[in-house]
Amino acid sequence: MSAWRDVGRDLRRAPVLNMLTVTTIAFSLFAFGLFGLVAVNIRAALLKVEERVEIRAFATEGTDVAPIAAAARQVQGYPEVMSATVVTEQQALARARQELGEFSDVFEEGFLPASIDVRLKEGHRDPASVKAVATRMHGFDFVDDVRFGEEWITQLYRLRNIAFVAGVALGLSFAGVAVIIIGATIRMAIMARAREISIMRLVGATDGYIKRPFLLEGMLKGLLGGMLAIAMTYFAMKSIEHYLHFETVFFERRFVILGVLAGALLGVVGSSLSVGRHLRQAI
Amino acid sequence: MIRLTHVTKTYARSGTALSDVTLRVGKGEFVFLTGPSGAGKSTILKLSYLEEMPTSGEVKVSGVSSATASRNDVAKLRRKLGIVFQDFRLLENRTAEQNVSFALEVIGTPKANIPNKVARALTQVGLASKANALPRELSGGEQQRVAIARALVNDPFLLIADEPTGNLDERATRGIFQLLREINAAGTAVVMATHNLELVRSSDFRTVELDHGKIVFDSAAEGAAS
Ligand SMILES: Nc1ncnc2c1ncn2[C@@H]1O[C@H](COP(=O)(O)OP(=O)(O)OP(=O)(O)O)[C@@H](O)[C@H]1O
Ligand SMILES: [Mg+2]
Numbered sequence: 084m085s086a087w088r089d090v091g092r093d094l095r096r097a098p099v100l101n102m103l104t105v106t107t108i109a110f111s112l113f114a115f116g117l118f119g120l121v122a123v124n125i126r127a128a129l130l131k132v133e134e135r136v137e138i139r140a141f142a143t144e145g146t147d148v149a150p151i152a153a154a155a156r157q158v159q160g161y162p163e164v165m166s167a168t169v170v171t172e173q174q175a176l177a178r179a180r181q182e183l184g185e186f187s188d189v190f191e192e193g194f195l196p197a198s199i200d201v202r203l204k205e206g207h208r209d210p211a212s213v214k215a216v217a218t219r220m221h222g223f224d225f226v227d228d229v230r231f232g233e234e235w236i237t238q239l240y241r242l243r244n245i246a247f248v249a250g251v252a253l254g255l256s257f258a259g260v261a262v263i264i265i266g267a268t269i270r271m272a273i274m275a276r277a278r279e280i281s282i283m284r285l286v287g288a289t290d291g292y293i294k295r296p297f298l299l300e301g302m303l304k305g306l307l308g309g310m311l312a313i314a315m316t317y318f319a320m321k322s323i324e325h326y327l328h329f330e331t332v333f334f335e336r337r338f339v340i341l342g343v344l345a346g347a348l349l350g351v352v353g354s355s356l357s358v359g360r361h362l363r364q365a366i
Numbered sequence: 367m368i369r370l371t372h373v374t375k376t377y378a379r380s381g382t383a384l385s386d387v388t389l390r391v392g393k394g395e396f397v398f399l400t401g402p403s404g405a406g407k408s409t410i411l412k413l414s415y416l417e418e419m420p421t422s423g424e425v426k427v428s429g430v431s432s433a434t435a436s437r438n439d440v441a442k443l444r445r446k447l448g449i450v451f452q453d454f455r456l457l458e459n460r461t462a463e464q465n466v467s468f469a470l471e472v473i474g475t476p477k478a479n480i481p482n483k484v485a486r487a488l489t490q491v492g493l494a495s496k497a498n499a500l501p502r503e504l505s506g507g508e509q510q511r512v513a514i515a516r517a518l519v520n521d522p523f524l525l526i527a528d529e530p531t532g533n534l535d536e537r538a539t540r541g542i543f544q545l546l547r548e549i550n551a552a553g554t555a556v557v558m559a560t561h562n563l564e565l566v567r568s569s570d571f572r573t574v575e576l577d578h579g580k581i582v583f584d585s586a587a588e589g590a591a592s
Contacts, residue, residue: 282455285415286516287444288472290437 089296090303093272101304104268108308109315111261112346115254116316119334119342122246127332138201138217138231146197146225154223155199163207163216168200196227210237258349265304265353269297273361280361290362297358298351305350309343367393367524367555368414373423375409375579383409384579386423391557393523396550398566399559401576407559410576411528414557415447416440428523445473448517448525448554452532454509456501462488462512463497469516487515491545507538514545518554525549527558531565539565 094101142151151169158167170178175195199220203212217229273280283293320331334342368391375384384406391397399407412418413425416435425432430443456465466484475483488494491511501509510530517525527546531539543565550556560566566573575583 278455279457282457282468283472284441285444285449285455286469286472286520287441287447289441292472292474 086296086299089276090300093275093296093300094303096275097271100268100271104264105304105307105311107264108261108305108346108349109311111257111264112309112312112342112349113315113319115250115257116312116334116342117319118246118250118253119338120316120320120331122243122250123334123338124331125243125246138203138213138220138229140199140201140217140220140223140226141196141228141230142198142225143227144194144196148197150223150225151197151199154220154225158199158201158216158220161216161219163203163212165202165204167202170198170200172197210240258345261308261349262353262356265301265350266357268304269301269354269357270361272297272300273358277361284362293362294355294358297354301350301352301354302347303350305346305348305353306343307346308350309346312346313339313342367391367428368557369424369426370410370413370420371424371426373413373420373425375406375413375418376421382579384413384420387579387581389574389581389584391524391555394550394553394555396547396556396569396571397558398571398573399557399576400561400563400566400573401582403561405576406579407576408528409579411526411557411559414524415444415449415526445520446522446524448514448520448522450510450513450517450525450527450530452529454501454506454513454533456509456512456516458501461498461500462493462504462515465501465512466516466519469519473520483519484515487519488512490518490549491515505538506534507541510534510538510542511545514542514549518549522554524555524557527556529559529561531560531562543568 148169148171151171155167155169158164172195175197179195201216201220203216213231217231220226220229280293317333320333323329324331368389370387370389373384373387373389374382376382387406387410389410399410401407409418413420413432414427416425416427416430416432419425419432427443428446430439435443457468460468463484466487467480470480470483485494485497488497491514493508493511493515496504496508499508501512504512510533514525514530525546530546531542534542539562546556546558547569573583573585574581
């Protein structure tokens with residue numbers, strides 16, 4: 084009710100300052116958003132790469148197909164494993180010829196070992212799981228060598244972890260800055276209404292009632308800032324796509340909504356701290 | 367109704383404002399608080415509406431104790447008190463009527479009930495004809511009447527007045543005092559801090575005199591000469 088009228092009056096009182104506040108919130112969240120976008124895109128890339136993560140256990144030359152097939156069935160039973168396929172010596176040769184096309188002559192008299200090709204289930208493609216499965220496959224007598232691109236899997240995961248940690252750290256510091264800025268602007272609004280607030284308290288208005296317009300104001304600025312940030316992030320992504328010819332993924336809808344709500348939350352927290360401190364100064 | 371029991375109040379910066387004060391104010395009473403500047407009059411009043419909390423001892427007002435009251439309890443208590451000051455404390459950009467209705471709006475009084483209550487309060491203080499005037503368009507005495515109307519609009523059982531005539535000339539002072547007597551006669555207790563000894567002598571209300579944070583005279587006490 085009258086809370087909205089108070090908000091309107093506060094916003095009109097200092098339009099430039101209020102615009103500045105919204106913009107600052109927007110930039111804080113924008114930085115967060117850009118970082119999130121990097122993380123989302125690394126994640127998308129990782130998912131694609133992960134799908135190809137494969138463990139290949141090579142058999143010693145001349146091993147019969149039967150024990151290899153038996154081993155493959157056993158491997159198929161591991162909880163992490165999605166599929167375990169036997170590739171015989173002939174199949175390996177055929178595949179190599181097909182992949183190499185015109186150089187297929189090279190394999191005319193050649194030899195390629197038979198192998199068990201293993202794909203892991205989603206969620207079990209991290210370095211530790213891959214290594215665990217590879218180690219177990221080493222256990223089969225006929226297995227000569229197990230390959231699984233250990234190096235680059237670890238690298239990719241490290242990259243993702245760095246992105247995650249940096250994102251959280253940066254996001255939190257920006258959130259802190261946003262809270263402080265909102266708190267400061269709300270403080271100015273409180274000062275402008277200090278007399279009114281003291282009279283409210285005198286005649287018995289509750290803290291909740293006194294706080295309400297300030298929380299609303301903080302929430303409104305946060306919402307606006309959040310929406311602005313989403314728009315800025317979106318256009319940033321579009322220009323990257325356009326100028327760098329880089330295919331990117333944007334946040335899912337629920338994360339967009341979450342981002343705007345995060346803005347609102349920042350607004351509410353900032354103003355709540357500010358007005359709470361003011362009210363506590365007098366009993 | 368107001369009960370200060372062995373109350374000591376120490377301010378962090380200026381030391382002891384009240385020391386071991388015990389005071390009772392009954393229903394419907396009219397009490398003057400007198401004493402030199404800095405004696406502790408305002409402090410007693412602030413303790414009475416729980417704006418300040420005692421350093422030791424207990425303040426109990428209408429069943430609300432300083433020892434246990436939450437901020438919400440204090441807010442609820444103040445809805446049943448009227449408080450006025452020397453400097454009126456009106457909102458400059460609101461009319462007399464709006465200043466009075468403000469006190470009802472902010473405690474969630476249903477909108478439909480507000481105009482009647484406001485009109486009644488303004489009539490009671492003799493300002494019905496100036497309902498639409500802004501504070502700056504009113505004399506000091508009239509502004510204080512608006513403040514009193516705001517204090518009365520919730521039918522308080524107690525009116526707390528801290529030097530309500532401190533900024534007024536003699537004529538306006540008489541008028542405001544007359545108004546406070548009427549309010550008291552209608553059943554509301556009044557506690558009024560004042561420097562105006564003439565006013566105190568002109569009536570035979572109870573007088574409590576403070577000096578250096580102690581009660582040095584109470585006309586209601588046994589053996590007090592009247
Ligand atoms: N908020 C405060 N912080 C620190 N000291 C205070 C505060 N309020 C009052 N005091 C001190 O407490 C003592 C009593 O002050 P109080 O205002 O109760 O006196 P008073 O009797 O109302 O005086 P006056 O007649 O001048 O209004 C004074 O020494 C004053 O300086
Ligand atoms: Mg005083």
